[in-house]
Amino acid sequence: MSLEILLFIVFSLISVISAILMITRSNAVISALYLILNFAGLAGLYLLLNAQFIAVTQVIVYAGAIMVLFLFVIMLLKPEHEKKFLEAKPKLKIFAVAIAAIIFLQLIYLLFFSKPSESLSPEMTKSIDSGTIEAIGKQLYTNYLLPFEAAGFLLLAATVGALILAKKKIE
Amino acid sequence: MLNSLQDLYHIIPLLIVSGGILVSIIVEMYSKDSEKILFALSILVFGAAGLFSLYSVNNVSILFNGMLATGGNVNVFSFIFNIGAFIVTLLSADYIRKYGTYYGEYYIILQSSVLGMMLMAGAKDLFIIFIGLELMSISFYVLAGLNRKRYNANEASLKYFLLGAFATGFIVYGIGLIYGTAQTTSIDILTVRFPQLTGNLLFLAGVLLFLVGFTFKIAAFPFHMWVPDVYQGSPTVVAGLFSTGGKAAAFSAILVTLAALFNGNVGSLFTPYLIFVSALSMIYGSIVAISQDDIKRMLAYSSISHAGYLAIGLAAGNSEGTAGIIFYLAAYSFMNLGAFGIVALIEGENETNLSIASYAGLAKRNPALAALLSIFMFSLSGIPPFAGFFGKYYVFFAAIKSGLTWLALIGILSSVISVYFYLRIVVLMYFKDQGEEVIPSKSAMGMVGVVLSAILVVLLGVFPGSIINLISSFL
Structure with missing residues (x-):
């Protein structure tokens, strides 16, 4: 194994x-x-x-x-x-079971009865290649450098904002 | 990616503001007296970035692999944002102490919001627009609710946050659909391929959602509900920033993204929507403003009607319209900031003296303040020779040129209505005796800010031709 x-x-x-x-x-x-x-x-x-x-x-x-x-x-x-809400309305349980059953049947169908689309497979290998850490890191630090840095400032502003709103003592 | 030192030189305004944020955070961490230091630092940062933007207005270039534009009207916008924030900082110096938010962090958030605006104006990619918009909006939500002991401010902040997040949802969904159909987020590629893509319903839906989201951000008619409450509840100087910098940034993003729509090479696909927004904003804002007793609410409704005048330029869809919008935004930013600045000076300790009646007899007690407020009110109502007149003149002219004469007529009609509520304050100040004693707070910095905006309003009104020529030369 x-x-x-x-x-x-x-x-x-x-x-x-x-x-x-x-x-x-x-x-x-x-x-x-x-x-x-x-x-x-x-x-x-x-x-x-x-x-x-x-x-x-x-x-x-x-x-x-x-x-x-x-x-x-x-x-x-x-x-x-x-x-209490669920106990008061037992019909909701039936609804929940029905939705779960539908999704379960869909999964069964997808796993055992459907064939993977052939046109999809070349695209899939491409998406696997671009989903690696190396590929993403390369993009982030070259083509998307500016959005990356700007997102840093966005997070910084959000952090500072959250700190003042939550922590600052107000007389 | 940056390729040379020359590129670095082109993004100096951005570097100044972002460096300012980082330095401010460090100062805030280690200094006991950070409020005073950060005030001076903000003045320095905004002043330097604003003046450098104007100085380097000819440095036209596209950087970061086609993600960011510099020079030209990007720098004109950057000038508007930075000098606007410069004035806001001056006004805040004593106001935030009165309001109970005398913290250094206030200036950090102020600088972050300006960085977001500058990114939006310079964006060449939908990514940057979105990140800039979020940076600006999140800073705005925080600024609105900075004093959590105040009930009104909490309400304003939460309302602004919920509705703003909702509008951002529209914009992101729009960007998603645009990306899905055009397979790019680059605005240049979108502009080139716009004529082919207009046949694609999903693409059109994406652009429409994008526009709907930004209609909220510019505070125009069908999505204006938040404006009066937010402006009324937030600190006055901050409301001034929302109504000027925020609006200007949203307009810059619309102009940048839909450049294809606004240089006349695509059929007028979205004109009906823009006409609808523009006509109804103008009329609704002007009519509802008449019945307001609270001056901040009045200015909020006036801000809605000004979004309508600006949208005329979008509906006109020609380069005159674009130039008119940029000029109008400059004029509107400074006159509205001046008006909000005076409201902030008149405002009492606990958000008192905000009703219009408080302005009765101001001319006798404080002739200088009354004269300045009159300038702003004349300018806002569009009376020559102040900047507001020429702003309206250029967008109306653009509308007439593209065959929308009736829209310009609605604009003129709505301006006539608006004269009533702007001049009512002037009449109150000069021809009414005071009911109660209202003493404006003494703030040298605040006065400097108000006088600076008055000077800019007069300058823009005296030399509109050279400025509009500068803007048009970059279109």
Whole structure:
């Protein structure tokens, strides 16, 4: 068994188990934490597919930024209300199951019954080449140097702004 | 990428402002007295960048692999932004102490917003426009809500943030569709391929979304709801910056991006939309401003109607229109900043004295301030020989030249309506006795800022020809 397959099994187990744990927890905050683990597992799978850029953005954007937002929303909205909400409206559960079933069937179809489009494959190799860290770094520091630096200033301004709005003592 | 020292010389205004931000942050970290130092530093940065932009106006070049333009009207815009921010800084010196936001960070955010504006004006790529826009907008949201103890300021900041983010969403979606159909974000390539792409519905939808987003940013009619509340709630000098620098930057981005639309080589595809925006903004702004008692709300509605006059130049879609818009923006920036500056001086400790009645009898107590405010009001209503008249004259002229005489007529009609609410303040100042004692705050820096804007308004009104020739020579 090669290392790649071993890693694949490890990452897929992490993803699947954390996904199951996520939907079975009763505390929404713990569910959200399992979702982060799930994202990390998926990022590993992307790395095995040689999609380095997507793996990195998966960690930075999803597991980092978006999950922080999720957690804030959950904490602000007080999840106990949500529980009662679902108990009060059992029809919503049927709706949720139906949507999950549709997406599941789509995946089954895509995996076992559909053929990959042939025109797609040359484009796919191209996208894999441009998705490597080297290719992106080269673009960032040559053609896109100015937007890169400007984005730095954007983040700086946002940081300074957040600091004044949140920390500054106001008489 | 930069290839030579010569290129570095061309981006000096950008380097001055961005260097200013970095130095300001370090000063803020280590200095106990950062408010005073950063005030001086901001004056230096804005003054140097503004004057250097004007001095190097002939350094026309395109840098960073076709991402950034310098020289020409980019530098004219850069001059407007920097000198506008220079005046705002002067006005802020004592105002922010009165308002309760006497922090060094205020100046850092001010400089960031100007850097964003300069990037927007110089952009040759949709990426840069977006990043510049965000840099400016995020700085604006922070500036609006800097004093979190003030309820109005919080409301203004949150409203501005939510609606601004919504508008940015439109712009990004528009850019996405443009990129998807044209396979490029380079504005030069877009301009060349514009005639072929106009057959593509998705491309048109992208451009329309882009325009809708920017209609919000220039505060024009269907997307104007936020303007009065935000201007009223934010600190007065900051509202002055929103209405001048923010508007000028959004217009510069529209002009830069849709250059293909505005040099007359593409059919007038978006003219109906621009006419709609322009006509309704002018009339709505002018009519609603009549019934305002709060001077900041009045100036906010006047800012909506001025967005309408400016949009006439867009609808005209010829080079005269573009030149007219740039001249108008310069004139409008300085006269509006002057007006907001005087409002900031009159304003009391806790946002009092903002009603129009507070201006009654000002001429007796403070003839200099009254005379200056009269200049700004005459200029805003478009009475010669001040700058506002020539701004309107050039955009109306462009509209008539491209066959939109009736739109120019609506503009003239709306100017006539606007005379009422601008001159009402002049009448109050000179011919009414004061009801209550209103003492303008003593601020030498503030007075310098107001006088400087008055000088610029008069200069632009006395020598409009040479300035419009300079702008036109780069089109």
